[in-house]
Amino acid sequence: MMRMKKNPVQLLSVGEVAARAGVAVSTLHFYESKGLIESMRSEGNQRRYARGVLRHVAVIKAAQRLGIPLAAIAEALSSLPDGRTPNAADWKRLSARWKAELDERIAGLIALRDHLDGCIGCGCLSVAACPLRNPDDILAKQGPGAHLFRRDRA
Amino acid sequence: MMRMKKNPVQLLSVGEVAARAGVAVSTLHFYESKGLIESMRSEGNQRRYARGVLRHVAVIKAAQRLGIPLAAIAEALSSLPDGRTPNAADWKRLSARWKAELDERIAGLIALRDHLDGCIGCGCLSVAACPLRNPDDILAKQGPGAHLFRRDRA
DNA sequence: CCTTGACCTAAACCTTACTTGAGGTTTTAT
DNA sequence: ATAAAACCTCAAGTAAGGTTTAGGTCAAGG
Numbered sequence: 001m002m003r004m005k006k007n008p009v010q011l012l013s014v015g016e017v018a019a020r021a022g023v024a025v026s027t028l029h030f031y032e033s034k035g036l037i038e039s040m041r042s043e044g045n046q047r048r049y050a051r052g053v054l055r056h057v058a059v060i061k062a063a064q065r066l067g068i069p070l071a072a073i074a075e076a077l078s079s080l081p082d083g084r085t086p087n088a089a090d091w092k093r094l095s096a097r098w099k100a101e102l103d104e105r106i107a108g109l110i111a112l113r114d115h116l117d118g119c120i121g122c123g124c125l126s127v128a129a130c131p132l133r134n135p136d137d138i139l140a141k142q143g144p145g146a147h148l149f150r151r152d153r154a
Numbered sequence: 155m156m157r158m159k160k161n162p163v164q165l166l167s168v169g170e171v172a173a174r175a176g177v178a179v180s181t182l183h184f185y186e187s188k189g190l191i192e193s194m195r196s197e198g199n200q201r202r203y204a205r206g207v208l209r210h211v212a213v214i215k216a217a218q219r220l221g222i223p224l225a226a227i228a229e230a231l232s233s234l235p236d237g238r239t240p241n242a243a244d245w246k247r248l249s250a251r252w253k254a255e256l257d258e259r260i261a262g263l264i265a266l267r268d269h270l271d272g273c274i275g276c277g278c279l280s281v282a283a284c285p286l287r288n289p290d291d292i293l294a295k296q297g298p299g300a301h302l303f304r305r306d307r308a
Numbered sequence: 309c310c311t312t313g314a315c316c317t318a319a320a321c322c323t324t325a326c327t328t329g330a331g332g333t334t335t336t337a338t
Numbered sequence: 339a340t341a342a343a344a345c346c347t348c349a350a351g352t353a354a355g356g357t358t359t360a361g362g363t364c365a366a367g368g
Contacts, residue, residue, distance in 0.1 A: 095274035113256045120249035
C-alpha cells in the first residue's frame with residue numbers, strides 16, 4: 001500500500017497529502033474545487049502539492065472547528081501572500097481575525113446560557129421580548145462589522 | 155390579510171401559529187413531519203393547534219441557537235409529559251440538560267481560543283500533536299456521556 | 309508484459325433544515 | 339354566492355460539506 005517514489009523534488013501526491021493531513025483524497029479534490037488549496041500537475045496529469053499545503057489543510061480544519069464556514073475560510077486564506085510561503089506573521093493575522101470572531105461567539109453562548117434557566121422555565125419566551133428568542137438584544141452592542149460567522153442558523 | 159375567525163375554542167390555525175411564533179408555515183409542516191410538534195385537524199382537514207405549540211416552537215428555536223440539531227431537540231421534547239401541558243418543572247429539566255451541553259461547548263471553544271494564537275502561528279499544527287488539531291486532548295477530560303452536540307462537524 | 313494500486317473527471321448521492329412549486333380544497337369576507 | 343386568502347399534499351429544489359460511484363488512465367513491481 002502507498003508505494004510512492006522517493007519524493008523527488010519535495011512535491012507530494014494527493015494520497016500522501018491525504019494520509020499526512022488526515023483527510024480523504026476526495027476532500028482534497030473538493031477543497032481544490034472551492035479554491036481552498038492549490039496544486040500543480042505532473043506530466044501524467046496527477047496532482048502535486050508543495051509541502052505548505054499540509055499547513056493549509058491544518059488551518060482549514062482548525063477553523064472549521066471554530067465554526068467558520070468554508071467560504072469564509074477561503075476568503076481568509078486568499079488574504080495570504082501570493083508568491084511566497086506565508087510566514088508566522090501572516091498566520092498570526094489570520095488567527096487574530098478568527099480569535100475575535102470566536103470571542104464574540106463565546107460571549108453570545110455565555111449570554112444564552114445565562115438566560116436559559118430563567119427563560120425556558122418562565123412565561124417570557126415571546127418572539128418580541130425574550131432574550132432567548134432575540135439574539136440581537138444580547139449579542140449586539142459589541143459593535144457592528146466582522147460578522148464572519150454570526151450567521152449561525154437563524 | 156390574515157382574516158381569521160374569532161378564535162372559537164382556543165385553537166390556532168397554522169397561519170396564526172406561524173405569525174405568532176415567527177416562523178414560516180412550511181416550517182411548521184416540516185416540524186410536524188419530524189415529530190417536533192403536533193396538531194389536530196379541523197373538519198376540512200386543516201391543522202389546528204393548542205396554544206402550547208407556541209412555547210414548543212419557541213423552545214425549538216432557542217435550542218437551535220444553542221447548536222442542538224433538530225433530531226436531538228425532538229428527542230428531548232419527547233421526554234415531556236404526554237397527557238398534560240408541561241409545567242415549569244418539565245421545562246426546567248429540559249433547560250438543565252441543554253445547559254450542561256452548552257457549558258461543555260463553551261469550555262471547548264474557550265480552550266480552542268486559548269490555543270489559537272500559539273498554534274496557528276507556530277510549527278506545531280501536526281495531526282498528531284497539536285491541541286488545535288486534536289479536539290479530544292483539550293475537550294475530553296470532562297468525563298464521558300451526554301455528547302448531545304459535540305458532533306459539531308468533525 | 310501485465311497486473312495492481314494510485315490517480316483522473318464528472319456526476320450522483322448523503323444529511324440537515326428548510327423552501328418552493330404544482331395542483332387542488334376550505335374558509336371567509338363581501 | 340363567489341372570489342380571494344388560507345390551507346392541503348407531495349415532490350422537488352437549495353445550500354453546505356463532503357462521499358460514492360462509474361469509467362478510464364498512470365506507474366511501478368514481478
